[in-house]
Each structure stands twice: as structure tokens, then as C-alpha cells.
Amino acid sequence: KPMYKGKGAFLGSGFLPPNAYVTLDCEFILLFRKGKLRKFPPKDALRYESVFTKKERDEWFSQIWSLKGTRQTETDLERRIAAYPEEIAHRLIRMFSVKGELVLDPFLGSGTTTKIAIQNERNSIGYETDLNLLPIITKKTENHSKEAIVKIIKRKKN
DSSP: EEETTEEEEOOGGGGTTTSSSOOOOOOOOOOOOOSOOOOOOOOHHHHHOOOOHHHHHHHHHHHHOOOOOOOOOOOHHHHTSSOOOOOHHHHHHHHHHOOOOOOEESSOSSSSSHHHHHHTTTTTEOOSSSSGGGHHHHHHHHOOOOOOOOOOOOOOOO
């Protein structure tokens, strides 16, 4: 019996030329920078406190990351938002910010980026249009730091 990704497969058009297809088993992270490179004063304390190890540097700054995906096991509501491993947010926040800086999440979803920002001693602000996600965001972001203040500000009606 033909096998595909460890499962039995029906020998259909996906296995016959010219209709065979390439699967996209990876996702892309696009990085954009506005303006000039950031400048820090020599021996900037927060920058040195935010240093990563050689192992982290070698692994994080490579072209391909091998991370397991995240299974969405919560409610139907949470299944509609993009789930991604917390490790992605952890790496990107550590790579491109220093302690005390602000991390912006324009698509807050369940609050994963804000949670990881708090854990890494960054400030965070996020925007979410679906108010039904508030309990999930609150649960995910509370109790990660004594100094963390999670404030929900609802949009004013026009």
C-alpha cells in the first residue's frame, strides 16, 4: 500500500506526474526595519542584560528553525486564531528588543506575544477586535510577573 507522511495513501493525482505537488511544510517569518539601524550608548546596561548565549545566537540566527507546531485544544473561538509555538515569540522578542522596550502585537489573538514579552521583561501592547477573546487573553497574560500590568481598553464607538 502506498504511504504518504507515514499514513496509508490512495494513489491519486498527487503521486502521478505532472500533477504531483510540493507540500509547504514550513512557514516564513518576514522581518522589516524602518529607518536607520538603532544606536545604543556604549556599554548600555539594558542591552548587556539582554544578551543571548553563543548557542542561542548560532541556532536563532540561522535560516531554518526546526520547531514543533502548536495544537489548538481550547474552545472553537480559540481555534479560529493563529496558533504558533511560544518559542517563536520568545526568540523574536529576545533577538530584536532589549529589556524594558515595547513589543507591539497588532493582531493580539489569544495574547501569546504579550505573555512572552512579559516573561522576557518587555512591555507589550496589542490590538484585538474580537472582544470574545478577552477571557483567553486575560488568562494567558496574568500571573507572569508581579510588575506586569494588564489593562484592557475597549474601543470607543464611533
